[in-house]
Amino acid sequence: xxxxxxxxxxxxxxxxxxxxxxxxxxxxxxxxxxxxxxLIVVSFFDYDSVQVIPAFVLTNYHDVLSSETTWRTYxxxxxxxxxxxxxxxxxxxxxxxxxxxxxRSKTLQTLLFLLCTIPFWTSNIIRMISWxxxxxxxxxxxxxxxGMGLIHQPLEFLLFSDFAVVLVFVHLLTLFxxxxxxxxxxxxxxxxxxxxxxxxxxxxxxxxxxxIPLSKPxxxxxxxxxxxxxxxxxxxxxxxxGGQSASVGLMIQSEISLLQYPAAAANAxxxxxxxxxxxxxxxxxxxxxxxx
Amino acid sequence: xxxxxxQTGSDTPxxxxxxxxxxxxxxxxxxxxxxxxxxxxPTIWAQNIKNITLRQFGTxxxxxxxxxxxVKQDLGFTLQMTALxxxxxxxxxxxxxxxxxxxxIEYWICKKIFPAxxxxxxxTKKIKYYDKIVPIFITGKLTPESTIAQGTxxxxxxxxxxxxxxxxxxxxxxxxxxxxxxYNADTLGIRPDLVGRKITHWKDLxxxxxxxxxxxxxxxxxxxxxxxxxxxxxxxxKYVDKGNMTKAEIDKTIAFMIxxxxxxxxxAFWKTFDESVNLMASGEVVIQSMWxxxxxxxxxxxxPCVYQPLAEGYRAWGGGLGLARHLSGIELDAAYEYINxxxxxxVGAYLNRQGYYSAVLETAKEHMTPDExxxxxxxxxxxxxxxxxxxxxxxxxxxxxDGGSFYDRMGHVACWxxxxxxxxYMVQKWNEFIAA
Numbered sequence: 001x002x003x004x005x006x007x008x009x010x011x012x013x014x015x016x017x018x019x020x021x022x023x024x025x026x027x028x029x030x031x032x033x034x035x036x037x038x039l040i041v042v043s044f045f046d047y048d049s050v051q052v053i054p055a056f057v058l059t060n061y062h063d064v065l066s067s068e069t070t071w072r073t074y075x076x077x078x079x080x081x082x083x084x085x086x087x088x089x090x091x092x093x094x095x096x097x098x099x100x101x102x103x104r105s106k107t108l109q110t111l112l113f114l115l116c117t118i119p120f121w122t123s124n125i126i127r128m129i130s131w132x133x134x135x136x137x138x139x140x141x142x143x144x145x146x147g148m149g150l151i152h153q154p155l156e157f158l159l160f161s162d163f164a165v166v167l168v169f170v171h172l173l174t175l176f177x178x179x180x181x182x183x184x185x186x187x188x189x190x191x192x193x194x195x196x197x198x199x200x201x202x203x204x205x206x207x208x209x210x211x212i213p214l215s216k217p218x219x220x221x222x223x224x225x226x227x228x229x230x231x232x233x234x235x236x237x238x239x240x241x242g243g244q245s246a247s248v249g250l251m252i253q254s255e256i257s258l259l260q261y262p263a264a265a266a267n268a269x270x271x272x273x274x275x276x277x278x279x280x281x282x283x284x285x286x287x288x289x290x291x292x
Numbered sequence: 293x294x295x296x297x298x299q300t301g302s303d304t305p306x307x308x309x310x311x312x313x314x315x316x317x318x319x320x321x322x323x324x325x326x327x328x329x330x331x332x333x334p335t336i337w338a339q340n341i342k343n344i345t346l347r348q349f350g351t352x353x354x355x356x357x358x359x360x361x362x363v364k365q366d367l368g369f370t371l372q373m374t375a376l377x378x379x380x381x382x383x384x385x386x387x388x389x390x391x392x393x394x395x396x397i398e399y400w401i402c403k404k405i406f407p408a409x410x411x412x413x414x415x416t417k418k419i420k421y422y423d424k425i426v427p428i429f430i431t432g433k434l435t436p437e438s439t440i441a442q443g444t445x446x447x448x449x450x451x452x453x454x455x456x457x458x459x460x461x462x463x464x465x466x467x468x469x470x471x472x473x474x475y476n477a478d479t480l481g482i483r484p485d486l487v488g489r490k491i492t493h494w495k496d497l498x499x500x501x502x503x504x505x506x507x508x509x510x511x512x513x514x515x516x517x518x519x520x521x522x523x524x525x526x527x528x529x530k531y532v533d534k535g536n537m538t539k540a541e542i543d544k545t546i547a548f549m550i551x552x553x554x555x556x557x558x559x560a561f562w563k564t565f566d567e568s569v570n571l572m573a574s575g576e577v578v579i580q581s582m583w584x585x586x587x588x589x590x591x592x593x594x595x596p597c598v599y600q601p602l603a604e605g606y607r608a609w610g611g612g613l614g615l616a617r618h619l620s621g622i623e624l625d626a627a628y629e630y631i632n633x634x635x636x637x638x639v640g641a642y643l644n645r646q647g648y649y650s651a652v653l654e655t656a657k658e659h660m661t662p663d664e665x666x667x668x669x670x671x672x673x674x675x676x677x678x679x680x681x682x683x684x685x686x687x688x689x690x691x692x693x694d695g696g697s698f699y700d701r702m703g704h705v706a707c708w709x710x711x712x713x714x715x716x717y718m719v720q721k722w723n724e725f726i727a728a
Contacts, residue, residue: 069724072727132570136574137575238563242559242561243726251723251727257379259382
């Protein structure tokens, strides 16, 4: 009798919680699951130069996976992701460290953090494009360097190069590293650091044995942001490389613009799988939920 | 400018006597714009026309707000314009055929999309100035002696076999796919102050002297053509038809372009008009594929820029207006009205003054001053300052147009923008070039 009543309550709680998650589930189903399913279905369609032909063919995947261009493009995208990740992590970590452990006053902390977000008040594209006149052959930087007599020829590698792409990615994405790392650092119990110092640990020992292990969830979240944003990007690579570098996103975009939707869909499915694997790998290393 | 539409008689096919009446009315009306109105209820037409909105989309070159304003003023109905890049135009034309009434597309895009059945052919009988359209669009020959250029020459995709046909007719028929509106001969743009020597051939684009200072446009269908002009100029390949290359020809062209890219020849690949302007104006690039208004835009900043005629000739393109399949009734009438108005001179003069060419030259001439006509169309030195349609000084008095007269320019077309049979393969290879 008792057990039965408890069971009934559990069932009622069960229904209530299902109802509670229902709106979000519906939103996700409608705006995430359905589009991805559509994407997967279309990726098996056939096409010619003007239309998509419903069918079930594997040619799109065959084209994507067998083309050397795809592999080279993935390689260059991975390279961008890796380089940008390393640099944003380095910068992001130390900015967060400074904010969390050096700045004592709460007000100043908040103020400085807000300062970090100021660039986000303008659009991505504008922040990107504003580098162009700065880095160009006759741009501000080259003119300044020439004027100071430091160089005799304008530096050409500054703009429309991989350097420019990485620079802008770092500029755009570092905050995505700073925020989560800062957040986890703020949760670190200060007494742990004091204890470590009291026990004779030096700065680097504290850093590697206390702070970094406890900041891991933040680092993981930041890494997921940066890696997924770089992997999916098409506009930064196009604008900053002057259209000379390729990225997976750009490859998909040019297929879309040529009406090759099924090819683009197949490419997108492959990209999705690759990015999910990368996120999976990051989560393998750091259990975000456990450490939050 | 407009005739009173209530005076137009019935123009339904087969109603011959009524057509005769209309002609008579038109003659009386003098310079009035012809109306292709088919309607049994002229009064309703007159009342309803103001409520009509035609939605037109196309590339930025001819989707001009000034045209929409003039339409409202002259014809009374509303023309809504959307400007997109050429990839997006193709995409929208095919995938959202209900979202527009008038498609302003290039002929090579037409070759791609007309077979999809989203546009309806136009009856030449309802086009008042049909007989005056420049023969390039009808027979393919500018003058009876001209040879037809390679590529997708407009006349090859300008006609279909019948009212509901999707098959192009090699010979003129009564059914037009597009009404030609605007066309031009493209070449390389250069910065005369920075190139340091005379530019005479397409191969100068890949001259190592301009290493890291050259650019090419990244629209595969057009970029491959510029590459082909370069290849032929170098004597590397002799194409059977640059506008319809074989796989081997594509391979050879792309292999060369990749090699050139790896040697660091190119500063950038541009996709949009403004990118090309900025590359040139900032001095990042001194020689590149360019469009004529982009040259004008650079020049309007006070920076010297020349649209350099080259020995091998021009790469030409042409655009036109197509009617969406779903148009019918009064809206179709309005569309014909609009097309006839388009060819009646005001727009033609506007386009000619931007350095393009209009499809009916006679009517455009009536809307231009003799000096403007002599400068733009005859290649003569300007007697006074030449103004853009917006009233800005484009050329000082005494200047001569790059490339000379209409016949000098359009008579030296080597190739038209085109779609190849190996289109898919070409695009794949082009992407390899970009990714290389």
